[in-house]
Amino acid sequence: MRRSFSLLSLSAVATFVFLYIPLLCVAAFSVNASKFGLDWGGFTWDWYRKLIHNEVILKAAFNTLFLGLVSTAISTVLGTLLAIGIYRFPWRRKSLTRLETLLHLPVVTPDIIFAVALVIAFSVIRHFTGLFELGMTSMIFGHIAFQISFVALTVKARLALIGTDIEEAACDLYASYPRVLTKVLLPMLAPGIMAGAMLAFTLSLDDFVISFFTSGPKSTTLPLLIYASVKRGVTPEIHALSTIIMLLTIVCVIALQKFTYQRQQQEKQ
Amino acid sequence: MREPHQSDPSRSKPKTKIILHNGEMMSRGTMRLRQALLISPGMLAIILLLVLPSLSLFVVSFLSRGDYGELVMTFTWDNFKRLAGHGFFGWSADNLVIIRRSIVMAFFTTLICIVLSYPLAFFLASRPQKTRMLWLTLLLVPFWTNLVIRTYAWLLALAPEMPLAKVLSLLGIIDADTPLYPGAFAVYLGMVSTFLPFVALPLYTAVEKLDWSLVEAAQDLYASRLRVFRTAILPQTMPGLSVGVILTFVPTMGMFVVPDMLGGSRTMLIGNLIQQQFGTSRDWPFGAAISLVLMILTLSAMLAMRRNPAPGVH
Numbered sequence: 001m002r003r004s005f006s007l008l009s010l011s012a013v014a015t016f017v018f019l020y021i022p023l024l025c026v027a028a029f030s031v032n033a034s035k036f037g038l039d040w041g042g043f044t045w046d047w048y049r050k051l052i053h054n055e056v057i058l059k060a061a062f063n064t065l066f067l068g069l070v071s072t073a074i075s076t077v078l079g080t081l082l083a084i085g086i087y088r089f090p091w092r093r094k095s096l097t098r099l100e101t102l103l104h105l106p107v108v109t110p111d112i113i114f115a116v117a118l119v120i121a122f123s124v125i126r127h128f129t130g131l132f133e134l135g136m137t138s139m140i141f142g143h144i145a146f147q148i149s150f151v152a153l154t155v156k157a158r159l160a161l162i163g164t165d166i167e168e169a170a171c172d173l174y175a176s177y178p179r180v181l182t183k184v185l186l187p188m189l190a191p192g193i194m195a196g197a198m199l200a201f202t203l204s205l206d207d208f209v210i211s212f213f214t215s216g217p218k219s220t221t222l223p224l225l226i227y228a229s230v231k232r233g234v235t236p237e238i239h240a241l242s243t244i245i246m247l248l249t250i251v252c253v254i255a256l257q258k259f260t261y262q263r264q265q266q267e268k269q
Numbered sequence: 270m271r272e273p274h275q276s277d278p279s280r281s282k283p284k285t286k287i288i289l290h291n292g293e294m295m296s297r298g299t300m301r302l303r304q305a306l307l308i309s310p311g312m313l314a315i316i317l318l319l320v321l322p323s324l325s326l327f328v329v330s331f332l333s334r335g336d337y338g339e340l341v342m343t344f345t346w347d348n349f350k351r352l353a354g355h356g357f358f359g360w361s362a363d364n365l366v367i368i369r370r371s372i373v374m375a376f377f378t379t380l381i382c383i384v385l386s387y388p389l390a391f392f393l394a395s396r397p398q399k400t401r402m403l404w405l406t407l408l409l410v411p412f413w414t415n416l417v418i419r420t421y422a423w424l425l426a427l428a429p430e431m432p433l434a435k436v437l438s439l440l441g442i443i444d445a446d447t448p449l450y451p452g453a454f455a456v457y458l459g460m461v462s463t464f465l466p467f468v469a470l471p472l473y474t475a476v477e478k479l480d481w482s483l484v485e486a487a488q489d490l491y492a493s494r495l496r497v498f499r500t501a502i503l504p505q506t507m508p509g510l511s512v513g514v515i516l517t518f519v520p521t522m523g524m525f526v527v528p529d530m531l532g533g534s535r536t537m538l539i540g541n542l543i544q545q546q547f548g549t550s551r552d553w554p555f556g557a558a559i560s561l562v563l564m565i566l567t568l569s570a571m572l573a574m575r576r577n578p579a580p581g582v583h
Contacts, residue, residue: 021409022419082310142318
């Protein structure tokens, strides 16, 4: 048994190495002084310094954050209400199955299908109304479309966890329904809503496919920018940019871990 | 979900039926109104942004392309015939080859991810509580790192100047100064590293809850290692595994970023074919037809999995 366990650890550690080798390559080249090619030319922070003054990149960073924040705000509200409406009320079995099928659509369909479907839908709207040039607005709609489900499914888990007892107690004490919602249900759902919002935000930052199809010339985001520069030929600034994004990811993951871990500990007490 | 309690019918019959829902007395109409108000904004968004566009995809797939890439409103099966190989220049298997390649690649990517994930999941679950958080974070970071960055990172790692290509050229497997991309090898590396956490994380949650007494019982009864895995471990980890398989198989079928960056024309997948129709070729009806076929392929794969999860599982 002992031998098999060490083999297991070896295989697991090798898998981790496999996951991290490419990422470490990017980080290494972001401090490489030679501008062309991949030979080592000494250590430098130059690319990071240039990054701060690159307006195209700053604009793309702004677009990415704006898109993420707006779409997350809207989809969190819609997804939370949806979860309460579906999982706190009695439904006929058939309607519940239908609603759940709709809710699971984005999880079980490749995103490229929704992306091209949105492209067609937006162009039909544009054809008849003249509105809806592809750009930030269409991207926000595209992101909301797939975020809602993930928020609703996250909130659903929390709804199941907290049970209905406290809401019922509030109703017994003659709290009006809006009061039950705002003073009882939403505060208790808060961790679930928070987790759903964080998930939605990271999905938005991570998304490439939906943005790629629904973006306009002025609404480039960071992933789109990196993709475009890979096609054109990469400058070392892109390595620096990618490294910064990776570091931010690490910070976010650790923060999220701490957040959920603390919550778990609090709930256990 | 609790069924609403009906009010006592023996009392004087009220005009509207009063029910008890979540500890509150109300008419059925009030409750229906509330649930409708709660779900309608979200459902409206899903219907307007997902369902209707998908239906338009269906409609467009039966239209044809005008000379300038515009949609021509005539009903035709041509797009599907073309996908099946009947093109302008006679029959060719090109598109069918791409579809088969996508299915094969999705299958093997999922399989490799499963094979790599089992040791990883057991490794994670056997870490002491203190360091487990750290290892999990290590797995989550690539999971959340942007796909474009991760794919580009492989491009760097496989460059001819890097150790991997140098070692292989010293061994005489590849010529010196050639990168390890584009090609199926690079695409598989990209795909597996992208989707590995999608299998490993759900699998880890399943392994964490594993009832080891079953495994020990099987070992006590001198079951071979394979048999222990098949009868004691696999059924117990099935829920996590099936989530991982869905989360991997579905997106690999539609993937276009990884083959686009790490592959060439020989590793073109359905996703690239669709992207081509909406990009350079500007042939939306054909693109819509391919998307529809892709949708049917993934949905039928999902249904097949739900019907018949795996041998040895009840």
